[in-house]
Amino acid sequence: MKDIDIIPSTLKEAVEKISELPGYGEKSAKRFAVNLLDMPRGEAIQIIKTLFDMLEKIHPCSECGLYTEEEICSICSSEERDRSVICVVEETFDAFAIEKTGKFKGVYHVIGGRLSPLEGITAEDLNIEKLVERVDKNGVKEIILATNPTVEGEATASYIHNLLKDRDVIISRIAYGLPFGAVLENADDFTLSKALEHKTII
Numbered sequence: 001m002k003d004i005d006i007i008p009s010t011l012k013e014a015v016e017k018i019s020e021l022p023g024y025g026e027k028s029a030k031r032f033a034v035n036l037l038d039m040p041r042g043e044a045i046q047i048i049k050t051l052f053d054m055l056e057k058i059h060p061c062s063e064c065g066l067y068t069e070e071e072i073c074s075i076c077s078s079e080e081r082d083r084s085v086i087c088v089v090e091e092t093f094d095a096f097a098i099e100k101t102g103k104f105k106g107v108y109h110v111i112g113g114r115l116s117p118l119e120g121i122t123a124e125d126l127n128i129e130k131l132v133e134r135v136d137k138n139g140v141k142e143i144i145l146a147t148n149p150t151v152e153g154e155a156t157a158s159y160i161h162n163l164l165k166d167r168d169v170i171i172s173r174i175a176y177g178l179p180f181g182a183v184l185e186n187a188d189d190f191t192l193s194k195a196l197e198h199k200t201i202i
């Protein structure tokens with residue numbers, strides 16, 4: 001196609017790279033690239049610098065998997081948190097959403113996604129083995145499964161439940177207050193507080 005040739009090669013490369021981001025198709029990748037090019041150059045460079053900085057400094061907490069700038073995150077290293085209660089979430093921002101409610105005093109475990117046969121995501125792709133290790137090693141008394149109330153989130157919760165059900169640990173699932181299909185990160189504080197209060201033992 002002739003008109004393809006007029007696209008500068010660096011722009012083409014950028015679009016290709018951006019479309020490697022999960023959730024970005026070619027169309028949104030093009031918009032991303034062009035939006036940056038349309039901005040005042042200094043501002044656009046600042047955005048990229050911020051992203052670069054984030055990539056250099058942030059990594060998963062070696063204990064719970066929350067994104068942090070430290071080796072161990074501030075929640076895992078806090079004396080005030082109850083290490084016998086672990087709240088299992090899909091992503092870091094789910095934990096941040098729960099933190100905002102101020103209702104949870106335990107620690108977290110980020111599994112880094114959800115089981116999704118359609119996307120080819122299996123248990124091995126998730127940070128689940130480490131969760132079992134934590135339960136076995138650290139005298140954990142309760143696990144709260146706070147994966148999203150979606151089909152995949154439910155499947156993930158029941159997978160973890162099956163893995164842990166023979167151990168001496170209470171396993172509960174947040175449910176009440178969150179509409180099925182909702183995403184934790186987008187839930188308001190009240191709804192999320194209710195969901196935690198009304199968690200059910202499974």
Ligand SMILES: [Zn+2]
Pocket residue numbers: 061062063064065066072073074075076077
């Ligand atoms: Zn941590």
